Amino acid sequence: MQREDIRNSLIVSCQPVPGGPMDDADFVAGFAKAARDAGAKALRIESVAYVKAVRAVVSAPIVGIVKRDLPDTQVRITPFVADAEALADAGADIIAFDATNRPRPASVEELIRTVKAKGKLTMADCSSLDDARRALAAGVDFVGTTLSGYVGGPEPLDPDIELIAAMRQLTPFVIAEGRIRSPEQARAAAQAGAFAVVVGSAITRTEHVTSWFNEAIDKAYHNAHRETVLSIDIGGTKTMAALVSGDAVLEEIVVATERDAGPDAWLSGVSASTATWRDRYTRIGIAVTGFIEGGNWSALNPATLPVPDRYPLVDRVEALFDRPAFAINDAQAASWGEYKFGAGTGKNLVFLTISTGIGGGVVINGKPLSGLAGHFGLIRSPSQGQAAFEDQTSGKWIANEALKTGHPADAVEVFDRARNKESWASDIMSRSAYRAATLCRDIQMMFDPDVIVIGGGIGLAEGYLDLMRTHLSGLSLRLTPHLVAAKLGHHAGIIGAADLAGGGK
Structure with missing residues (x-):
């Protein structure tokens, strides 16, 4: 033949x-x-x-x-x-x-x-x-x-x-x-x-x-008895709202996050967009970029999304929607989603999202770490204290580096140009992936997770995960982090927030 x-x-x-x-x-x-x-x-x-x-x-x-x-x-x-x-x-x-x-x-x-x-x-x-x-x-x-x-x-x-x-x-x-x-x-x-x-x-x-069919049918019957949660994910560029039952996203909407409008306006927009769902959910889960403490929301890196310090997120949501609410950092929510239903089911895992900024979450012994845990994008040791890690690796950095080379382009276009073998774009993507891979190597030494789940628009972009793995080649098997793509994709945060809002059982 x-x-x-x-x-x-x-x-x-x-x-x-x-x-x-x-x-x-x-x-x-x-x-x-x-x-x-x-x-x-x-x-x-x-x-x-x-x-x-x-x-x-x-x-x-x-x-x-x-x-x-x-x-x-x-x-x-x-x-x-x-x-x-x-x-x-x-x-x-x-x-x-x-x-x-x-x-x-x-x-x-x-x-x-x-x-x-x-x-x-x-x-x-x-x-x-x-x-x-x-x-x-x-x-x-x-x-x-x-x-x-x-x-x-x-x-x-x-x-x-x-x-x-x-x-x-x-x-x-x-x-x-x-x-x-x-x-x-x-x-x-x-x-x-x-x-x-x-x-x-x-x-x-x-x-x-x-x-496979038996598992799907069992899951469907199990989810039929779960309560439905309105889950909201407010990110640096877009806001998603969805009705979630277990790991099933029943309906969803996505709108742009108007950065300068402020959280009151963002929440009002979600309320208006989901008005027809009002009788279909019993509680609310909220995943946001930034830091949640005591139900209050603060921006750790205002360049990603400007939020007033200690904005009373849970109180505002409960007053606006008249439902009990739970709030968590978006990457921490995603880590829980991937732990419960995704690429790291039942395992000790670290979740790393590489997008407009860089965030993360950690689940150890079946418990999600909250507070500041997982904010890997804000570490400063790689730059000797000069800048947050995400400012040298993420989507915004990629666009800025492209501009420096005389190519005004966002991260998506840089990826496309790299796939077309344009050396300036390939160099930028390789440097970003190298830094992300090095971070994963450090994470492996800190937490020794079974798996590091990679998500986000950059992390899941075609070829990026392979670049990261290439930069880790040569390490001994014991030291090499096991990198996998997020199974839940862009739904990881809303599914995780919804599950935690319902008690995370």
């Missing part, structure tokens, strides 16, 4: 749960035929025996792998040269193998030479952009995102769209694979630049799909 044979296609991974009721050659062959009949252009098959069984009934291209659990290495996918040879002889057209930078029985170069000697194509299952670079330099035909999220730390829930896009900058031959569980996620992978998209468990593992 040729590489072009699978361009813009769906590859179905027909791998039953090991030891499960469908772990049988007849079932695997049946999966393969059904997938091919439904339009899949290629198949990913595990084990020499199953490759032989599938080759006997379909002519479609096969990506073959062997999985082994070995005592002296974490490499599981096609670890031995003999495995690659056997897969080729069994009828696989593409041989995939682990291409991570870990101790291994056979080098990536050895595997590539072996497979090419058999006249077959090669696929490097990668965990990172560096893995892909090394594999491409060695002469691999395809790189895949297969192992992203599987080389240490908690397993993410969502596919690594950022890595797909980053790999696409290296080569057009990127195969998206890993945690693609819905047509929407498959579409996102394709739109990120994938040459082909692999879907496995969502199609061929009944056990996994059943558990």
Whole structure:
């Protein structure tokens, strides 16, 4: 076969749960035929025996792998040269193998030479952009995102769209694979630049799909008995109001934050915009940039949003809306949202939001730290006391740096220009990501969290998290923070504030 044979296609991974009721050659062959009949252009098959069984009934291209659990290495996918040879002889057209930078029985170069000697194509299952670079330099035909999220730390829930896009900058031959569980996620992978998209468990593992639906249904019934909370998130550029039940955002509105209008006007605007919701909620959660103490709101960095010192936020909200209210810093609220329902469920975590400014939150032993805890954007040691950290890293800093280079642009445009390989923009983004990565390294030493969840418009921008990880490469595994993208996205703060307003149970 040729590489072009699978361009813009769906590859179905027909791998039953090991030891499960469908772990049988007849079932695997049946999966393969059904997938091919439904339009899949290629198949990913595990084990020499199953490759032989599938080759006997379909002519479609096969990506073959062997999985082994070995005592002296974490490499599981096609670890031995003999495995690659056997897969080729069994009828696989593409041989995939682990291409991570870990101790291994056979080098990536050895595997590539072996497979090419058999006249077959090669696929490097990668965990990172560096893995892909090394594999491409060695002469691999395809790189895949297969192992992203599987080389240490908690397993993410969502596919690594950022890595797909980053790999696409290296080569057009990127195969998206890993945690693609819905047509929407498959579409996102394709739109990120994938040459082909692999879907496995969502199609061929009944056990996994059943558990996903069961969890969703359980959550729906559980949320049906939760009270509905009006949650308000007042940020430096926009204000969001939403009706929230558990982790479900029922309705939402977003309006610009008129910086000079002041908090009375901001709250009045929310009240007017949500007037039709008045009978649908029992209490109010408020997440705000700045510092909350005793229900009073103060700005720690007025450049982010000017707020009168000790503004009586909770009292004003309760008087205006006639409901009990709870207020918390927005990043602390988001940290709780990600702890209860998101990327750090049940773990000791630090949440870091990188946006107009930089904020954070800490949840340790199931309790959110309040007060000044997590205000990482305001630390001054990196600048020897000259400026707040966020003033040298965040979205406002990015725009200011662009202006200094003669390019008036906001952070979003700087990102776009960096993706277009404009060196001035790439340099600014790299410096911002380096500082954010260094902060995460310090946070790891301070709190030793299980995970650091990255959110915010800058933190979640395409490629930024990968830049941070690149700047952390070379550290020992024990010292390296485990960075994951916020699962709840821009809803993390309102969901966390709503849950805490309801008691945070």
